[in-house]
Amino acid sequence: MTLQIGTHTLENRLFAAPMAGVTDRPFRMLCRELGAGYAVSEMVTSRRELWGTLKTSRRANHDGEPGPIAVQIAGTDAAMMAEATVYNIERGAQIIDINMGCPAKKVCNKWAGSALMRDEPLALEIVQAVVDAAQPFNVPVTLKMRTGWSEDNRNAVKLARDFESAGVQMLTVHGRTREQGYKGHAEYDTIAAVKAAVRVPVVANGDINSPEKARDVLAATGADAVMIGRAAQGRPWIFREIAHFLETGTHRAPPLVAEVRRLLLDHLVEHYALYGDFSGVRTARKHIGWYVRTLPDGEAFRGRMNTIEDCAEQLRAVGDYFDGLADRMDRMPAHQAAEELSGEEEAACAVD
Numbered sequence: 001m002t003l004q005i006g007t008h009t010l011e012n013r014l015f016a017a018p019m020a021g022v023t024d025r026p027f028r029m030l031c032r033e034l035g036a037g038y039a040v041s042e043m044v045t046s047r048r049e050l051w052g053t054l055k056t057s058r059r060a061n062h063d064g065e066p067g068p069i070a071v072q073i074a075g076t077d078a079a080m081m082a083e084a085t086v087y088n089i090e091r092g093a094q095i096i097d098i099n100m101g102c103p104a105k106k107v108c109n110k111w112a113g114s115a116l117m118r119d120e121p122l123a124l125e126i127v128q129a130v131v132d133a134a135q136p137f138n139v140p141v142t143l144k145m146r147t148g149w150s151e152d153n154r155n156a157v158k159l160a161r162d163f164e165s166a167g168v169q170m171l172t173v174h175g176r177t178r179e180q181g182y183k184g185h186a187e188y189d190t191i192a193a194v195k196a197a198v199r200v201p202v203v204a205n206g207d208i209n210s211p212e213k214a215r216d217v218l219a220a221t222g223a224d225a226v227m228i229g230r231a232a233q234g235r236p237w238i239f240r241e242i243a244h245f246l247e248t249g250t251h252r253a254p255p256l257v258a259e260v261r262r263l264l265l266d267h268l269v270e271h272y273a274l275y276g277d278f279s280g281v282r283t284a285r286k287h288i289g290w291y292v293r294t295l296p297d298g299e300a301f302r303g304r305m306n307t308i309e310d311c312a313e314q315l316r317a318v319g320d321y322f323d324g325l326a327d328r329m330d331r332m333p334a335h336q337a338a339e340e341l342s343g344e345e346e347a348a349c350a351v352d
Contacts, residue, residue, distance in 0.1 A: 003224055004201075005068070005095060005169055006138070006139070006169055007138065010037045011038070012036075014214075014225065014226060014228065015039065015172075015226065016039035016040065016227070016228060016232060017040065017205060017232075018041060018043060018097070018229075019233075020042050020043060020102075022286075023040065025064075025065055025270075025274060027287070028040075029065055030236050030267050031239060034236045034263075035237070035240030036228075036239040038070065040070040040072050040097050042059045043072040043102065044056060044060060044084065046077065046080040046083070047080065048083065058275070060092075061274065067094055069094045070094070070095040071088045071095070071097065072096075072144070073099065076116070078122075078126045081098070082129040082133035089134065093139065095139065097172075098126065098141065100116045100144060101113065101172070102114060115149075117148060117153075117156075117178065118149045118153070120155065120162070124159075124166060127143065127166045131166055135167070140169040142169060143171055143172070146174050146178055147174070147176060149177060150178065154190055157190070157197050160197055160198050169200055170201045170203065171194065172202075172204075172227055173204065174206045175204070185207060192221040192222055195221055201224040202221070203225045203226065204225070205229070209228075210335065211245030211246070214245070233290040234289075234292075235335065236263070238335075257325050257329060257331060257332060260291070261318075261319065261323070264287075264291055264322070265315060267287065268288075268314065268318065271283070271284050271287070272311045281308065281310060282309075285305055295325060304317070
């Protein structure tokens with residue numbers, strides 16, 4: 001089942017969520033290779049003085065990335081957000097996504113991210129400015145938000161109607177309030193209410209970590225798609241597993257250990273190419289850790305990995321670990337959906 005955003009036809013209704021420090025170009029491309037129909041970038045600041053920084057230039061790097069290229073922007077000033085819209089479109093963005101979902105304190109303390117849901121007039125002003133800036137380029141604008149600021153202030157339905165009227169062409173709703181952060185459980189009644197209130201596509205996000213959960217959330221909300229974040233960390237093949245289950249009602253076999261070895265090593269090479277040797281070997285550690293955290297001797301290997309400071313040595317160590325694993329098992333262990341997902345607030349920001 002395809003989905004349309006503006007002139008772009010998305011391959012399916014399984015989306016990779018934006019995650020700060022995670023969904024860089026190599027990771028997005030890996031998720032697309034493994035079944036995600038759409039992947040959104042890490043959030044890019046609207047502050048002009050930061051556009052020249054290495055962090056922002058990496059986040060704005062879309063070399064070789066399959067379209068549509070979706071870039072998420074964050075900020076608190078309508079004029080600056082409009083300027084950031086044009087800046088990113090000129091650098092390849094084909095869809096602009098507005099961040100009103102990040103609960104991180106360092107973002108919300110500046111009244112960006114989900115904090116904007118507390119100031120409805122400002123939120124709407126920003127949305128209108130971004131839509132107006134993108135319109136001459138025929139670039140659609142989407143938006144990601146939470147159910148509200150707090151338990152007593154769930155205003156996602158009202159804002160969804162306002163945003164649709166302003167020209168937003170797709171809405172993603174994470175089933176938690178800002179107050180919850182990533183604690184407790186996502187609720188889907190509010191997402192269902194948003195879906196019933198608007199005509200644009202609605203994407204459900206939050207706690208989707210298995211094929212069964214994806215099926216159930218789609219059924220409970222009537223959403224047009226699901227967005228997956230933390231569950232894809234170290235398990236990017238979750239997209240093809242869900243796609244297979246939705247199509248057939250049966251589970252796809254876990255990937256071969258040899259395939260995962262190849263995927264991870266290829267991912268690391270692309271990661272080093274983007275970040276350089278010094279930063280690359282260090283920032284790759286979290287990805288390796290996510291892959292091995294539930295595997296035999298995974299914690300011990302993770303500890304040793306954190307002492308390696310050379311890319312070639314890191315590649316050899318990962319290859320050797322998975323060679324040893326292949327001697328013990330042909331396929332990766334079947335995922336346990338009840339397993340708790342974890343992640344630092346920064347790493348999970350703007351995501352599930």
